[in-house]
Amino acid sequence: MSTTTVQQGRSERFPFELVRPQLEKVEASIRDQVRAFDPAVEPYVSYVCNTSGKRIRPALSVLTGGALGGVEENHLKIGVILELIHMATLVHDDIIDGAVTRRMIPTANAKWGSGLSVLLGDALFSHALHLATEFEDISICRKVGHASREVCQGEIVQTQRRWDLTLTKADYFRIIEMKTGALFAAATGIAAALSGADAETESRMFDYGMKLGTAYQIYDDCLDLVGSEEDVGKTLRTDLEKGKLTLPILNLLESASESQRAKLTKRIVNQEALDLPVLVGIAEYEGAIESAVDTAANMLGTCRDHLVGLPGSEHVEALEQITWFLAALLEKCRR
Amino acid sequence: MSTTTVQQGRSERFPFELVRPQLEKVEASIRDQVRAFDPAVEPYVSYVCNTSGKRIRPALSVLTGGALGGVEENHLKIGVILELIHMATLVHDDIIDGAVTRRMIPTANAKWGSGLSVLLGDALFSHALHLATEFEDISICRKVGHASREVCQGEIVQTQRRWDLTLTKADYFRIIEMKTGALFAAATGIAAALSGADAETESRMFDYGMKLGTAYQIYDDCLDLVGSEEDVGKTLRTDLEKGKLTLPILNLLESASESQRAKLTKRIVNQEALDLPVLVGIAEYEGAIESAVDTAANMLGTCRDHLVGLPGSEHVEALEQITWFLAALLEKCRR
Numbered sequence: 112m113s114t115t116t117v118q119q120g121r122s123e124r125f126p127f128e129l130v131r132p133q134l135e136k137v138e139a140s141i142r143d144q145v146r147a148f149d150p151a152v153e154p155y156v157s158y159v160c161n162t163s164g165k166r167i168r169p170a171l172s173v174l175t176g177g178a179l180g181g182v183e184e185n186h187l188k189i190g191v192i193l194e195l196i197h198m199a200t201l202v203h204d205d206i207i208d209g210a211v212t213r214r215m216i217p218t219a220n221a222k223w224g225s226g227l228s229v230l231l232g233d234a235l236f237s238h239a240l241h242l243a244t245e246f247e248d249i250s251i252c253r254k255v256g257h258a259s260r261e262v263c264q265g266e267i268v269q270t271q272r273r274w275d276l277t278l279t280k281a282d283y284f285r286i287i288e289m290k291t292g293a294l295f296a297a298a299t300g301i302a303a304a305l306s307g308a309d310a311e312t313e314s315r316m317f318d319y320g321m322k323l324g325t326a327y328q329i330y331d332d333c334l335d336l337v338g339s340e341e342d343v344g345k346t347l348r349t350d351l352e353k354g355k356l357t358l359p360i361l362n363l364l365e366s367a368s369e370s371q372r373a374k375l376t377k378r379i380v381n382q383e384a385l386d387l388p389v390l391v392g393i394a395e396y397e398g399a400i401e402s403a404v405d406t407a408a409n410m411l412g413t414c415r416d417h418l419v420g421l422p423g424s425e426h427v428e429a430l431e432q433i434t435w436f437l438a439a440l441l442e443k444c445r446r
Numbered sequence: 447m448s449t450t451t452v453q454q455g456r457s458e459r460f461p462f463e464l465v466r467p468q469l470e471k472v473e474a475s476i477r478d479q480v481r482a483f484d485p486a487v488e489p490y491v492s493y494v495c496n497t498s499g500k501r502i503r504p505a506l507s508v509l510t511g512g513a514l515g516g517v518e519e520n521h522l523k524i525g526v527i528l529e530l531i532h533m534a535t536l537v538h539d540d541i542i543d544g545a546v547t548r549r550m551i552p553t554a555n556a557k558w559g560s561g562l563s564v565l566l567g568d569a570l571f572s573h574a575l576h577l578a579t580e581f582e583d584i585s586i587c588r589k590v591g592h593a594s595r596e597v598c599q600g601e602i603v604q605t606q607r608r609w610d611l612t613l614t615k616a617d618y619f620r621i622i623e624m625k626t627g628a629l630f631a632a633a634t635g636i637a638a639a640l641s642g643a644d645a646e647t648e649s650r651m652f653d654y655g656m657k658l659g660t661a662y663q664i665y666d667d668c669l670d671l672v673g674s675e676e677d678v679g680k681t682l683r684t685d686l687e688k689g690k691l692t693l694p695i696l697n698l699l700e701s702a703s704e705s706q707r708a709k710l711t712k713r714i715v716n717q718e719a720l721d722l723p724v725l726v727g728i729a730e731y732e733g734a735i736e737s738a739v740d741t742a743a744n745m746l747g748t749c750r751d752h753l754v755g756l757p758g759s760e761h762v763e764a765l766e767q768i769t770w771f772l773a774a775l776l777e778k779c780r781r
Contacts (some may be wrong), residue, residue: 151603152606161679225541226541229538229567230538231602232568233535233598236571237594240575241591243591252584253579257573259571259572264487272486289484
């Protein structure tokens with residue numbers, strides 16, 4: 112399998128060129144959803160739908176469809192549904208995090224306040240689940256419902272365990288599997304089901320999405336520490352400010368000497384903001400990032416293992432390239 | 447048909463005695479739902495599920511089942527689902543309204559802050575929609591999805607049009623049909639579908655619920671003006687404080703003299719809180735309440751018309767009694 116795309120450069124654009132025409136249809140369909148809303152609600156939905164996300168979840172559904180016999184309308188549709196659920200969670204996350212910028216533009220709560228944003232998220236979410244009921248096969252609808260529930264629960268557990276020093280790495284992985292892995296896994300797993308894949312293939316594709324989503328979240332958690340707001344286009348350092356104990360922080364706590372850990376835990380217990388200079392000054396910060404990057408890189412290896420044995424095609428190659436692309440982004444966090 | 451229950455007294459308990467055993471099962475099932483959540487999420491869900499709501503929506507589903515051939519498990523199940531959706535919207539409403547008390551106890555946002563409450567509402571909502579996917583018949587799931595979307599949109603339009611003097615009565619009715627009518631109509635309409643009712647009967651039962659829900663919302667809007675917090679067990683006068691132009695307020699604006707209207711609109715345009723003494727001092731306040739009560743009473747008449755022609759049974763009588771019970775509550779607002 113070729114990995115030329117990644118070798119050619121470290122572009123921030125995910126390697127979705129192969130399915131660009133289908134993703135444009137997804138994009139148009141997302142924009143079209145505003146028509147399903149009451150005219151008074153349209154401008155709000157429209158604002159959120161027109162911001163250009165990376166559309167990773169729809170791309171995964173489309174690529175999985177292509178890898179398993181051919182892309183059908185239903186693969187686009189499940190992509191739209193999962194993206195709408197994702198967008199709903201972003202609107203609610205931004206309220207909770209008090210984030211004012213996302214994808215270079217003001218968040219819904221910065222624009223209209225948290226009250227309306229709570230409702231906007233609800234409307235997107237209920238619309239997505241309504242769309243899911245349009246599939247003939249109710250088992251598809253069930254899988255969408257299950258994934259949504261996982262996402263919501265993951266967000267709650269994360270919020271509830273802020274500043275909580277008893278959080279283990281196992282807890283952290285469970286949280287990110289729920290909050291991020293679940294929708295990635297739904298994208299690839301449901302797409303496989305829509306292609307009529309056998310149970311084993313569906314399960315492998317589900318786990319490809321789960322591991323990819325988990326690795327992606329680890330990347331996002333590292334980026335929150337080491338990224339620049341200008342490059343990333345959203346408010347950063349919020350994890351530290353809000354007491355989210357992400358993998359690099361957990362690594363830091365683990366590798367710190369007793370006196371370093373005492374300093375760190377004192378700050379966490381007192382809910383003092385943990386900013387970067389503080390961390391760098393206290394413990395072996397770079398090693399903590401390195402170790403998180405290694406963990407995610409291993410997961411991406413598992414993703415590639417899941418693809419072995421699928422009939423060779425450019426769609427399977429693209430699914431592999433995504434893992435290399437993310438691996439390259441992760442490498443950049445090591446600097 | 448007998449109306450003895452209402453004539454006997456003006457108890458605040460809805461006349462659901464006939465289906466008390468089934469409602470106890472619904473109650474137990476609602477409490478049981480906490481087990482479907484991650485252990486870390488349970489305490490929050492449990493807190494919300496253990497507050498004693500009136501369970502109007504489940505009662506309507508069960509009574510409709512009984513009226514159309516017999517109560518089945520599915521009638522209880524749809525009741526649980528709609529009640530969970532209702533509970534999710536209450537959690538989010540309380541955030542938006544900044545309400546600190548509901549059903550005599552602190553609201554979720556008063557207890558845990560709005561961040562966690564946003565997520566708690568999401569979790570309840572996604573769980574309810576997940577439960578809906580367990581019906582064999584996907585059309586039931588679709589109806590639940592449709593109702594949820596209506597509720598969310600109704601809430602948005604209401605929020606968006608606060609302090610908006612261009613709001614017409616038609617706008618108001620559309621808002622309350624979406625935000626309250628939709629779930630009542632789902633309770634009776636879906637219950638009829640589950641009983642295998644013909645399309646005309648399903649449509650009549652749907653409209654029974656729609657009109658009952660709309661009348662109930664008008665009652666709630668009057669109560670916000672004339673009720674006592676002690677009796678009602680929740681924060682009142684929030685509509686006025688938040689600029690919600692409810693039917694009595696719209697009546698007041700309509701019946702006011704030009705100078706009275708000028709005073710009222712000035713306050714609204716400046717987003718000054720419209721408290722009760724202000725209203726009483728400005729215009730013909732009692733007439734505005736009276737007229738709203740009349741409107742709701744007419745809707746309850748339509749509800750009764752929809753029941754005519756159903757085979758006589760104690761369940762049909764109970765559905766009629768509910769309309770008389772609500773009519774009696776409405777009458778109390780006239781004082």
